[in-house]
Amino acid sequence: MKFHTLHVLVENRAGVLSRIAGLFSRRGFNIESLAVGTCEEAGMSRMTIVVLGDDAQIEQVKKQLNKLIDVIKVSDITEQSTVARELALIKVAAEPGETRAEVMQVANIFRAQIIDVGAKTVILEVTGDSEKIDALETLLRQYGIKEFVRTGKIALLRGQKAIRSMK
Amino acid sequence: MKTGAKLLVESLQREGVETIFGYPGGAVLPIYDELYDAPIRHILVRHEQAAAHAADGYARASGRVGVCLATSGPGACNLVTGIATAYMDSVPLVAITGQVPTFMLGNDAFQESDITGITMPVTKHSYLVKRAADLGQVVKDAFYIAGTGRQGPVLVDIPKDVMTAQIDIELPIGRAKLRGYQPTYEGHALQIEKAVALIGEAERPLLYVGGGVIASGASEEVLRLAELMLIPVATTLMGLGAVPCDHPLNLGMIGMHGTEAANYAVTECDLLIAVGVRFDDRVTGKIDAFAPNARIIHIDIDPAEIGKNKPVDVPIVGDAGKVLQSIIRRLARTEGREMWLARVGHWKEKQTVKDGEDGLSPAYIIGEMSDLLGDRGIVVSEVGQNQMWAAQHYCFRRPRTWISSGGLGTMGYGFPAAIGAHFARPDETVVDVAGDGSFQMNIQELGTVVQYNVPVKVVVLNNMYLGMVRQWQELFYDRRYSYTELPAVDFVGIARAYGVDGIRVEEKEDVRPALEAAFATAGPFVLDFRIEREANVFPMVPAGAAINEMIGRRQR
Ligand SMILES: Cc1ncc(C[n+]2csc(CCOP(=O)(O)OP(=O)(O)O)c2C)c(N)n1
Numbered sequence: 001m002k003f004h005t006l007h008v009l010v011e012n013r014a015g016v017l018s019r020i021a022g023l024f025s026r027r028g029f030n031i032e033s034l035a036v037g038t039c040e041e042a043g044m045s046r047m048t049i050v051v052l053g054d055d056a057q058i059e060q061v062k063k064q065l066n067k068l069i070d071v072i073k074v075s076d077i078t079e080q081s082t083v084a085r086e087l088a089l090i091k092v093a094a095e096p097g098e099t100r101a102e103v104m105q106v107a108n109i110f111r112a113q114i115i116d117v118g119a120k121t122v123i124l125e126v127t128g129d130s131e132k133i134d135a136l137e138t139l140l141r142q143y144g145i146k147e148f149v150r151t152g153k154i155a156l157l158r159g160q161k162a163i164r165s166m167k
Numbered sequence: 168m169k170t171g172a173k174l175l176v177e178s179l180q181r182e183g184v185e186t187i188f189g190y191p192g193g194a195v196l197p198i199y200d201e202l203y204d205a206p207i208r209h210i211l212v213r214h215e216q217a218a219a220h221a222a223d224g225y226a227r228a229s230g231r232v233g234v235c236l237a238t239s240g241p242g243a244c245n246l247v248t249g250i251a252t253a254y255m256d257s258v259p260l261v262a263i264t265g266q267v268p269t270f271m272l273g274n275d276a277f278q279e280s281d282i283t284g285i286t287m288p289v290t291k292h293s294y295l296v297k298r299a300a301d302l303g304q305v306v307k308d309a310f311y312i313a314g315t316g317r318q319g320p321v322l323v324d325i326p327k328d329v330m331t332a333q334i335d336i337e338l339p340i341g342r343a344k345l346r347g348y349q350p351t352y353e354g355h356a357l358q359i360e361k362a363v364a365l366i367g368e369a370e371r372p373l374l375y376v377g378g379g380v381i382a383s384g385a386s387e388e389v390l391r392l393a394e395l396m397l398i399p400v401a402t403t404l405m406g407l408g409a410v411p412c413d414h415p416l417n418l419g420m421i422g423m424h425g426t427e428a429a430n431y432a433v434t435e436c437d438l439l440i441a442v443g444v445r446f447d448d449r450v451t452g453k454i455d456a457f458a459p460n461a462r463i464i465h466i467d468i469d470p471a472e473i474g475k476n477k478p479v480d481v482p483i484v485g486d487a488g489k490v491l492q493s494i495i496r497r498l499a500r501t502e503g504r505e506m507w508l509a510r511v512g513h514w515k516e517k518q519t520v521k522d523g524e525d526g527l528s529p530a531y532i533i534g535e536m537s538d539l540l541g542d543r544g545i546v547v548s549e550v551g552q553n554q555m556w557a558a559q560h561y562c563f564r565r566p567r568t569w570i571s572s573g574g575l576g577t578m579g580y581g582f583p584a585a586i587g588a589h590f591a592r593p594d595e596t597v598v599d600v601a602g603d604g605s606f607q608m609n610i611q612e613l614g615t616v617v618q619y620n621v622p623v624k625v626v627v628l629n630n631m632y633l634g635m636v637r638q639w640q641e642l643f644y645d646r647r648y649s650y651t652e653l654p655a656v657d658f659v660g661i662a663r664a665y666g667v668d669g670i671r672v673e674e675k676e677d678v679r680p681a682l683e684a685a686f687a688t689a690g691p692f693v694l695d696f697r698i699e700r701e702a703n704v705f706p707m708v709p710a711g712a713a714i715n716e717m718i719g720r721r722q723r
Binding site for chain 2: 011014015026064066069073165
């Protein structure tokens with residue numbers, strides 16, 4: 001069992017997301033994360049889906065996704081050279097003074113931005129791969145995380161290669 | 168200018184639709200108004216579930232796309248079982264439903280239901296049409312999706328204001344354009360080479376064929392391959408009729424209630440050529456013990472079926488007929504499979520002993536029926552023991568003469584599906600083999616057969632039990648018949664009340680005359696056979712056991 005990253009090109013139509021989500025729940029596949037948005041091709045969206053499974057299960061996921069009429073292309077990019085990013089917003093308890101200074105220092109190390117400062121909290125914005133965000137979360141826990149939200153992973157192949165509707 | 172409803176009806180005509188099974192309501196009134204003078208025949212059923220099953224029976228009997236129509240909310244919801252039934256058996260169906268007007272969508276308006284949402288897991292695809300201008304293309308795409316690749320049901324949900332909208336538009340010309348949908352029909356050349364090699368080498372090959380062969384019209388190819396290479400054939404429940412029952416290489420049905428020959432052969436074969444099958448658990452039993460010593464070639468139009476339940480050595484995605492043709496072209500006639508054929512023949516011989524023939528046995532009734540109908544019949548079944556008896560004892564010689572709910576096992580399917588089959592193939596004698604439980608699930612369709620004089624014959628194998636469940640209770644629950652006994656029903660009386668003729672049969676010698684009377688009648692007919700109450704379906708592989716571990720083998 002390991003995490004696979006699937007890149008899925010779909011028609012940008014009402015109901016696509018629920019078809020895909022429904023497929024996962026009905027077949028008992030577990031979605032770790034799913035990010036979706038419009039892309040450079042008109043009328044299409046790109047999805048990045050992270051799913052945990054063994055080879056046979058991932059094979060089924062891909063085949064079942066491919067069966068959906070609105071799915072144009074499915075690629076497993078786990079083994080490929082990619083750039084992958086996730087964005088997270090983290091609201092941390094940080095009273096003015098020593099704590100706040102420490103939090104800001106941590107933020108600095110992780111190249112996170114402070115995007116809001118409240119009376120007793122700050123909000124950090126960080127992008128990076130999932131491990132980096134996990135690491136930052138672990139570090140910030142000692143100060144107290146009030147709220148934490150992440151987008152899920154998005155990914156593209158490196159270099160010339162591209163996943164497009166036409167080959 | 169024309170209305171959306173008119174455009175819809177024109178689109179249906181353009182797809183060649185002649186018959187629609189449906190039930191009206193407020194949200195589909197504009198469509199019904201158009202149907203009033205359209206050259207499309209509409210059959211008014213008595214329950215929307217029956218409309219879906221009838222369209223499904225029509226599709227299975229004809230090989231064309233079946234169409235059903237229902238109103239929004241309750242009407243649409245009543246289609247769900249029928250749509251799910253078609254989905255599980257890959258039947259091409261277009262289900263059209265009315266919907267509340269677009270501006271009321273999502274407001275819990277009167278008779279609103281999210282039918283696209285409800286049916287999403289049981290449709291191949293679905294549409295909620297929001298603009299009348301899209302209707303023509305949607306209908307075109309819906310029929311294309313339903314009837315190509317691995318066939319299946321497609322839902323088209325149409326809000327009432329879309330039906331009444333006035334638009335100025337011509338029907339779209341040409342074929343459906345769907346960039347995410349390109350079924351593969353030709354098998355991969357390299358895989359075909361591999362298959363050819365394996366078939367040549369095998370010492371104990373077996374063909375395992377299913378519904379995909381019927382759907383693809385590949386019966387002839389299966390037979391040619393079998394005869395050319397001397398390969399015995401086992402068919403699934405859905406594959407009955409793919410090869411003639413009395414062909415020497417045919418081992419009969421495989422699976423839970425399959426024949427000894429088929430089940431032993433799969434256990435001993437060294438090559439399994441699976442065509443248009445999906446390794447359903449009712450066929451395989453314990454999956455690890457299914458074809459344990461065999462290499463497996465799997466031919467299927469749906470890539471997702473290949474390797475889903477069992478790893479295969481040679482996967483071939485494509486149309487069964489086309490793939491088999493390319494395989495056959497590369498094969499040279501074989502000899503030297505005498506040992507294997509003799510072994511298989513020995514199992515076959517052993518099993519021909521018929522079980523208890525003293526009382527009114529179901530095997531006897533179905534046997535007589537088979538004898539009388541010969542090549543004229545289409546047999547539709549309900550679900551339960553009746554289904555298995557029909558599958559075991561009727562001699563199917565041609566594809567599309569056996570129509571049964573395999574994947575979902577839907578009680579109440581048979582009678583309405585038989586009505587649909589009649590409209591598809593009016594020249595054939597259509598028989599619904601029923602249990603008393605199943606028949607009562609859509610018995611109201613007696614009204615439909617009377618209204619349209621549909622000459623369907625209902626053969627009720629009446630044991631006053633939910634027989635198949637009772638059989639499981641007998642074998643696995645210590646004969647504790649918890650809520651499976653049904654009080655006696657006078658089916659002939661009910662039939663008469665609707666205006667259908669019928670006979671009750673209690674003695675063996677009356678079986679044949681009763682069947683003859685039914686088949687000689689021009690209209691519908693109900694035969695109420697009071698069979699031995701606790702007759703069982705044997706052989707049987709208990710759920711989860713290995714396929715060759717059959718119990719209750721016939722004695723005598
Ligand atoms: C709609 C539906 N409900 C329940 C079942 C479960 N079930 C399978 S077989 C069976 C008994 C069928 O009884 P009957 O129609 O009398 O046929 P018999 O087995 O006696 O021939 C039942 C209840 C089912 N298959 N379908």
